[in-house]
Amino acid sequence: MLRLIMVISPAAVDFMADKMDYTLKTDVLNKWVFQYQYNKRGLVSAKKIPAQDWTYMDYDQLDRIALTQDPNLRTSNKWIFQKYDELGHPIINGLATISSKSNIDLQNTMWSTNAVLYESRIGPSDWCTTNDGYTHNVYPTSCSEDLLLNYFNDYDFDGNGSDDFIPISSDIARSKNKLTGTFVEVLNTTPSQFVKQANFYDYRYRIIETDGLNERDRSDQTLNTYDFAGNILTSVRNLSVSHLMGTLSITNRQTFDNADRLIDTYMQVDAAPEIWLADLAYNEIDQVKQRNLENYMAGIDDRQSDTHRESTQYIDYKYNTRGWLTDINDITTASSLNGDYFAMKLHYDDGNSSLGASSQYTGNISWAEWRNSSDSVKRQYGYQYDQLDRLTKAKYTSYNPKETKVDDDLFTVSNLKYDANGNINAMKVKGVISKVKNAYTYGVADDLTYSYDGNKLTKVVDKGTGEWSNGLDFRGTGNTYNYDANANMTNDPNKGISVTYNYLNLPESITKTSTGDNLKVSYDAGGNKWREVTTIAGTKDSTLYFGGIIYEKGVPKKILNSDGYLVKDSAGNWNSYYYIKDHLGNIRTVFKGIEMVYTNAPLTMETNIDEEGNYPKYHNVASTRNNLERFQGISSAEIHNAQGPYTDAPIHARDSVKISVYYYWQKNAQKPQQPPKNPNNFLPLIQLQTLPDILSQQRIESGRQHSRSTFGMQLNIIGLFNYLHDKHHQQRDIEAPESAPDAYALLQLQDSSNNVVQEWKYKSDSSDKWIHLSDSMKIIVPDSTMKYHLHMELVNNSDENVWYDTLNLRIGTPTTPVIQENSYYPFGNMIDKLCWQTTGEDTSAYRYNGKEWYNPFGLDWLDYGARWYDPQVGRWWSVDPLAEKFLGWSPFTYGNDNPIGNIDPDGMAADGDYYGKNGKYLGSDGINDNRVYTVNTTTIANSNVPSVFLQSQINYVGQSTGFELSFTGNANAENSQQADGTVNVYQNVSNGSQFTRMSLGAVGGPFGNGAPPNGDYTVDDPRLRTESGFTRDDFGFSFNLNPQFETQRTLLRIHPDGNTSGTLGCIGLQCTGTQGKSFYNLLSNEVNRNGAMNLNINITDNPNNQGGEDVPKINE
Structure with missing residues (x-):
């Protein structure tokens, strides 16, 4: 019988080849060989x-x-x-x-x-x-x-x-x-x-309520509501941690379109106002094309009538024809990024010779470029790979906003070498090597050489000159890493720490040996983190984790969500913070909800108010004042073939402009409709803020037409740049009647020489009544280094009388919402010079791959869940729990040595199962521990270019409790011994859900024994078969049956059917040999992992083995 007894890894072969001795000696077996006994x-x-x-x-x-x-x-x-x-x-x-x-x-x-x-x-x-x-x-x-x-x-x-x-x-x-x-x-x-x-x-066996006790032995309750398709619409969590703190109530609300795609997500804490976190739009193949963060409703007045959605940050995504992510926002726009806090472009088949990056056609990223809003410098990494797609070099360069190269090679990573198992042998890292006040010196920060005992790292020697950059000095010859029997690293002499682990191989205590400073982490038996206590110089700080709700010093501090987190301030208010991630899920930018500071420039035209002068006052006020008509008060501006009141306001990139004015044109000398006179009541402005270059752009979301800049105005806007409408083909100008006077409210963006950069005109198509003209926009300037101003003027170029009243121009300057920017070396270490965070703000501890970063006493580790990762050396400190899935790789390597395109989300190989909302199996994205998820899109990330973070809203369903196999169908009308039906593989989940993992048409009989008898069975011992009667298309396999069929047959045989009745005693799958092998691999992995699998056979009108005279009673 063929049984696998060992797998010799590539490093073992290299070792024996070097020695010219291919004897499997004990040393080779212990260090490099997978071994099995039965x-x-x-x-x-x-x-x-x-x-x-x-x-x-x-x-x-x-x-x-x-x-x-x-x-x-x-x-x-x-x-x-x-x-x-x-x-x-x-x-x-x-x-x-x-x-x-x-x-x-x-x-x-x-x-x-x-x-x-x-x-x-x-x-x-x-x-x-x-x-x-x-x-x-x-x-x-x-x-x-x-x-x-x-x-x-x-x-x-x-x-x-x-x-x-x-x-x-x-x-x-x-x-x-x-x-x-x-x-x-x-x-x-x-x-x-x-x-x-x-x-x-x-009644549909969906979890609608959970009740329980948390780590503090306090109540933890969740209430769910669903739509017809099974999407969770609301989830209310009521958490109690201490009887003194009361209950924290968190409501998550979601909306979906007709295709069951996630559209909107909301969060509410206790009775505070609900926060509209994100709004998504999709392309034709269900990839996220736009993610809108920090949303709010804006209306034209305080009553919020005619409201619409507006967002603080729009994140746009583009993909190539193979579905690979290429753009996060537009990196080619003006140097100010036009309000985008982060932009990135990924290149695949278009190489870059100046970066030494050749074209890649297998999904590897050739080169990448990105910009941050803080300095608008364009930074680039060009990548080189070996024949195993392992990264060998990442060359860095950067360009200032005028596209002049300013930094070349400052943060380049080179000389990446590996052994045959993928263990890093050498790495050279450039960066900051010294800092004197604000003067930086750059050079080789780390020039590392690694030494191993098999796959275990024993020593790292640094020949670099850097003393400052990343905080580590690997120099020395006697420093050796130590490990326990499970190959968990227990002593790091370079960082001076000792580590102890629990039975799950998770670090539970990390101690700085020289000072006694300590980090203790508490887990449950499922590997979930509940508590951490950091002791520095005798002072203890504790953090409690309750499934995304974080308590610090005994009080709720942060609530994590899919787009960022909420922070409770000293006044008890929950403020929202948001992430912008790259294609690997790395947190690149953290920003908070934007706040605008406005300067008002009102013009009432009243005689008792001084409104003549420079901004925020106006010129030509007295010369146009008239009390014949008015909207409110006693006066208005009458303009007759002349220049009306005007002002010039300084303007900057991303300033918000709001204009409001009332307009009257007397067509037939009729008396205008007058509202109640109230000179002190100036109507408020609309709250809309949007980009001028997309004023008319429409987008289709979830079967509804939803404008990124729908105005909700009581006017028709004419005079906007026609190219905007030609470009988007979404909205036409509505022209005023030919008899209307050539009169309008004029806004012009002008440069320092008074050249017009952009212009807007607002005009009414109605007469004989006061019309409210209003608009709001964010300003885009061509060059943020130059000065601009906004010219506002009331104009009438006709011979007819036109009146304007109650004008207000408001210029809003945004506060700086970005509180943190992160840039990374390829293996996840942060480039300190390019990272910054605002002092006093609640910045994010989640960094590379979106994982929590720990840096007490210079630890610099990342918690991935199943293992902790050290980006300074680019490897794990524990063995991959699923190392047998990657027999040719070291169990300590990260991302198969390609951190540019691969991620390892939970520290294990891909083993988490993902299903679409329609129940279709999508595959695995790297989440392990037998968890099952649903994804609100119908696509999954490309294995070489993971972008599941961008494309999908993922919901945890529950723990996989195993697979079931079923054969359902009907007896064939022409031959009652033959059953035609379907073989399904179901995956059961701890919450009671069941997903169809695989489904194939099948035929059972007429093959001697007839159709297999109905009933419940268990099957185990999957075996590939080569004997006659077991195979078709050179493939077949069997299971042991328990109990055996009534015909005394003890084996369940399965193979491809080949469009004919199955072979004697087998179930014939309507598939190819290749598909059959995938079917076998799925079932055999399940049985080998979890033991016997349940089988149910349910055939309508099943003849139950009444096969005739020649029915054999043996396993032929």
């Missing part, structure tokens, strides 16, 4: 990952993994156990101390004839020392340390006869065969503290 049933009983010692596994009688012991656990004689209920649900996971039995002895115990297979629910009288509500009959039977508990079907978790949690409405307690509760222990708590959650379902 029990008598052919199941993996032990495995060895390079750099680690052996891990042991034992199985129950159904061949489900029941006991696991890694090298670290072996030092304390502990085993991780997994127990199941009678339906095969995983219900108890924990730690047990077993010191008297070897791995083989334990396996014999698990397979003994009297071994119990499942636990049952019990009452208090039968409790062990813990009231978990389950028997303890499955080995180990002692009252061990339960770490994770799952409950199904009811809410009486402790078995005392009453429900532990009660839903708001009893009508929603639908729980049959559903995961109703989870208890997860917070590690290292005495007595044991569990995070508890009860799930309540609606």
Whole structure:
């Protein structure tokens, strides 16, 4: 029988080739070779990952993994156990101390004839020392340390006869065969503290309410509402942390279009006003083309009538024909970026010779350029790769706003070399090497050479001259990294720290050995972070995490969301902050909700008010004052074939201009309609602010027409640049009647020589009544280094009388909303010279890949969830939990050595499953730990150019609880022995959801035994077959059946059908051999990972094996 016993990694082959000795000696086996051992049933009983010692596994009688012991656990004689209920649900996971039995002895115990297979629910009288509500009959039977508990079907978790949690409405307690509760222990708590959650379902078995107790043993409740398609419309979380603090209530609200695409997201904290976080627009293939942040409703008056949406920041995305992201905003616009806080352009097949970047056609990024709003300098990195797509060089250069090269090679990373497994052997980094006051000296900051023991880094020597840039000096020859038996780094002599880990291989204590300063992190058994305590010079600071809600010093401080975070200020107000990310999810810019400071320039035309003079006053006021007509007060401006009142206001890029004036044209000498006279009541202006160059642009979102700059004005605007309308083809000018006088309110953007740069005219098409003309805009200037002013004038070029009244011109200057800018070296280390943050603001600790950055006592690590990453050396300090998926790579490498196009979102290989809102399987984006997500778009990021952060709104559904296989169909009308139907692979989720992972047409019979009999089975031991009768198109496989078919057949055989009836005893899949192999790989991975898989056969009018005289009763 063919069984994999070892995989020799490329580095091992290189090592043996150098020695000219291909004998697999112990040293080679321990350092570089994946090794496997099997029990008598052919199941993996032990495995060895390079750099680690052996891990042991034992199985129950159904061949489900029941006991696991890694090298670290072996030092304390502990085993991780997994127990199941009678339906095969995983219900108890924990730690047990077993010191008297070897791995083989334990396996014999698990397979003994009297071994119990499942636990049952019990009452208090039968409790062990813990009231978990389950028997303890499955080995180990002692009252061990339960770490994770799952409950199904009811809410009486402790078995005392009453429900532990009660839903708001009893009508929603639908729980049959559903995961109703989870208890997860917070590690290292005495007595044991569990995070508890009860799930309540609606009639469609969607979680509509969760109730529980958090790490502080306080209430944590979530209430969900859904639309018909299953999208979550509102989610209200009520969190209590302390009886002194009361309950924090957070409401998240979302809207979707007719294609189930996410459009709007809102957040409200307690009774504070709701914040409109983001508004999305999509292109024709459901990629996000625009993300609008910090939205608000603007109207033409205080009553907010005729309101529309306006945004502080518009982020535009463009893609090439292969769907790869190319642009984040427009980097080619004016040097001021026209209000864009960040812009980036990615190049693929258009190389850049000055950067040494050749054209790339496989998805690798050839070169990238970006700009920040703080200085408008265009910065570039050109990338070079080897034949394995590993990064070898990143050349840096920059250009000032006038496109003159100013910095060349200042932050270049070069000399990147790797061994055959992808471990970095050398890296040279340029940067700041000294700083005297504000004078910087640049040079080689780090010139690193790495040394290894197998895949484990043992030493880094720095030949560079830099002493300042990144805070590290790797010089020295005696400094060696140390590791534990699981290959977790425990001692870093360069940073002077020691690290201890929990049983999940997560760092729980990091200590600066020279000072005793310390960082302690508390997790639950699911790996979720709950608390961190930093001790510096004896002063402790604590941070609590409650699923995106962060408490500091015992009070709520930040609430994270998909677009940024909210911060509570000293006055108790929640203020919004937003992220702008690049294609890797790196936080490049953080900005807060914008605030405008306005200067008013009113013109009432009243005789008792001094309004003559320079801005904010006007010229030609007295000469045009007239009291024959007026909108309010006693006077207005009458203009007859002459220049009216005017003013010139200084203007700057991104200033906001608001104009309001009332206009009257007496066509037939009729008396104008007069409103009540109130000289002190000047109507307020509209609140709209928008860009002049998109005044007429329309965009289609979610089946509705939604304007980025819909005015909501009570006027017709003429005289706007015609090219705007020709360009967008969305909105036509509405011309005034031919008889209307040539009179208008004029706005002109002029340069310092009074040359007109841009012009707007506002005119009415109505007569004999007062008309309100108003508009609002943000100003774009061609060159932010030059001076401009705004000329405002009331004009009448006709012989008819026109009156204007109650004019107001407001110039708003924005406060600086950007509080943080980040730029990164390729492997994630921050370029200090290009990073800045505002003092006193609540800046973001989330940086590279959007991960939380820790830098107490110079740590400079990033928490990815499953592992922590060190960007200074470009590698992980723990083994990849899914290292076996990348047999040719070192388990410590980051992003397969291509950090420009690859991300590793949770510190593991891609194993998180993603489904569209229509249930279609999309693939994996790198999220691990068996989690299942839904994505509100129908596309997923390209594997080489991940942009899922830009394209998708991701919602966590729950934990995967395993796959199911089903064959449904009908007996063939012409041959009742043959069943025509569909084979489906379903993925079950902890919240009760079920997704179709794969679906293929299938034929069952007539093949001797006829159609397979209906019923529920389990299958295991997947095996590829080569025997006749098992294959078609050179492919086929089988499962063991339990129970066996009534025909005594013990194998379930599957292979491609080939458009004919299946081969004897098999299910024929209507697919190619290649598709069949994908089907097999999916199922075999599931069974090998989680044990036996459920199979349901349900064929209408199934003949149930009445196959005729020649029905064989054997496994032919």
